[in-house]
Amino acid sequence: MLFKNKNSSNIDDEQIALIEYAQQRIKSKKRLFFHFFFMAFVLLSAVIANLVFDVKKEYIFFELDWSYWLCITWLIVFFIHTFNVFITNRFMGKEWEKKQMKVLVNKQQVKIAEIKAELEKEARIIAESQLYSKKNPKSLVTLIAAASVNNVIGKDNKLIWHLSDDLKHFKELTKGHFVIMGRKTFESMPKALPNRTNVVITRKLDYKAENAIVVNSMEQALKLAENDSQPFIIGGGEIYKLAIEDADRIELTRVHTSIEGDAFFPEINYNVWEEVSSEKRFKDDKNEYDYTFYRYDKKN
Ligand SMILES: NC(=O)c1ccc[n+]([C@@H]2O[C@H](COP(=O)([O-])OP(=O)(O)OC[C@H]3O[C@@H](n4cnc5c(N)ncnc54)[C@H](OP(=O)(O)O)[C@@H]3O)[C@@H](O)[C@H]2O)c1
Numbered sequence: 001m002l003f004k005n006k007n008s009s010n011i012d013d014e015q016i017a018l019i020e021y022a023q024q025r026i027k028s029k030k031r032l033f034f035h036f037f038f039m040a041f042v043l044l045s046a047v048i049a050n051l052v053f054d055v056k057k058e059y060i061f062f063e064l065d066w067s068y069w070l071c072i073t074w075l076i077v078f079f080i081h082t083f084n085v086f087i088t089n090r091f092m093g094k095e096w097e098k099k100q101m102k103v104l105v106n107k108q109q110v111k112i113a114e115i116k117a118e119l120e121k122e123a124r125i126i127a128e129s130q131l132y133s134k135k136n137p138k139s140l141v142t143l144i145a146a147a148s149v150n151n152v153i154g155k156d157n158k159l160i161w162h163l164s165d166d167l168k169h170f171k172e173l174t175k176g177h178f179v180i181m182g183r184k185t186f187e188s189m190p191k192a193l194p195n196r197t198n199v200v201i202t203r204k205l206d207y208k209a210e211n212a213i214v215v216n217s218m219e220q221a222l223k224l225a226e227n228d229s230q231p232f233i234i235g236g237g238e239i240y241k242l243a244i245e246d247a248d249r250i251e252l253t254r255v256h257t258s259i260e261g262d263a264f265f266p267e268i269n270y271n272v273w274e275e276v277s278s279e280k281r282f283k284d285d286k287n288e289y290d291y292t293f294y295r296y297d298k299k300n
Contacts, residue, residue: 021094032085039078043071138248140230141222143240144170145265146253146291152261154236157188160261164286166253169293173251174232178225182239186212199224201239218242237263248298256290274299 050067146166147153154160175195183202186209192198198212199221207214215221218239225231232251233243244250244266250273252265273296280292 017094025089028085028089032081035078035081039074043067043074046070139222139226139228140249141233141243141247142173142230142249142251143233143243143247144173144251145235145240146255147265148255148257148259148261150258151265151267152259152263153240153265154188154263155261157184157263159188160259161255161257161288162286163253163255163288163291165281166255166287166291169253170234174234178221178228178231179234180218180221180225180231180239180243181234182236183207183209185234185236185239188236197225197228201242218246222246235263237265241266250294250296252294252296254292254294256292268296272299273297 046067050065145153146159146161146163148160152160174193178197178199179193180199180201183200183204186192186198186200192209192211198209200207200209200212200214201216201218201221202214203216205216213224215224222231230249233239233247250268252268275294276297277295278292280290281287282290
């Protein structure tokens with residue numbers, strides 16, 4: 001009975017392979033043995049027949065009669081057969097075949113791995129491009145503003161209040177996105193907003209803005225930002241007015257004061273917009289007024 005452990009099936013397979021190999025070797029040696037006796041018998045008969053019937057004169061060829069030619073040819077065949085049995089089969093036997101197979105399998109595996117890597121790379125590119133196009137079937141164009149109860153957003157091209165938490169709120173929402181603004185708003189800021197793609201709209205064809213992309217229409221600005229999931233329109237008054245029709249969301253900080261100014265947020269039409277969230281905050285030493293964060297989404 002064979003010793004059984006978790007490798008027993010491997011041992012059995014190896015033993016079976018060895019037995020099969022041994023049987024094959026015995027068979028091939030037997031065939032060679034038979035070949036030798038059969039050849040010896042036929043060649044001897046041929047030589048005797050040649051001598052007895054004295055036919056050599058008729059079949060002479062290169063000074064040798066036919067029976068010697070037969071002997072030479074057959075001996076060559078027999079030599080090849082012997083070589084195969086003792087050399088080729090011994091040194092190029094099962095082990096050699098296994099090694100060759102291993103080499104071939106390894107080569108194939110390397111090729112398969114290369115093809116797999118190539119396919120994975122292509123699949124990744126396709127998946128990414130699909131994800132990209134799925135992610136942004138349409139950008140969520142968002143107006144973001146802080147307006148008093150009488151819709152004032154600025155005066156003399158300046159902001160009119162200090163609301164520290166509103167600035168944080170603005171930064172958090174817009175970080176990493178496109179921020180689209182009018183030329184006057186851009187000029188009211190000390191520099192382009194960091195960590196965002198700044199886009200400035202102007203009618204001036206030769207306008208230059210440091211660290212910002214300059215365009216000449218709202219359409220151009222939105223086209224630039226079409227691959228952004230949520231581009232923000234950040235003001236001022238003229239630009240909000242221009243964009244509100246095409247926007248999908250408004251992030252409005254309503255500052256609970258009535259104030260004088262010269263730039264305004266457009267009147268919100270509540271037939272078109274619905275409030276989806278609100279969060280009231282109270283004034284403190286960092287925030288001059290009470291204010292509420294409202295989110296409005298365009299009704300379907
Ligand atoms: N409270 C807030 O949330 C908030 C946010 C942003 C800004 N603001 C305030 O808003 C005020 C600025 O607003 P604003 O209304 O005076 O100016 P703005 O909207 O910032 O910029 C107006 C400029 O945009 C360009 N423009 C407007 N319509 C255009 C069109 N159809 N095609 C091409 N270009 C166009 C023009 O630039 P050119 O003249 O160069 O052609 C125009 O002069 C400031 O006081 C600022 O502090 C407040």
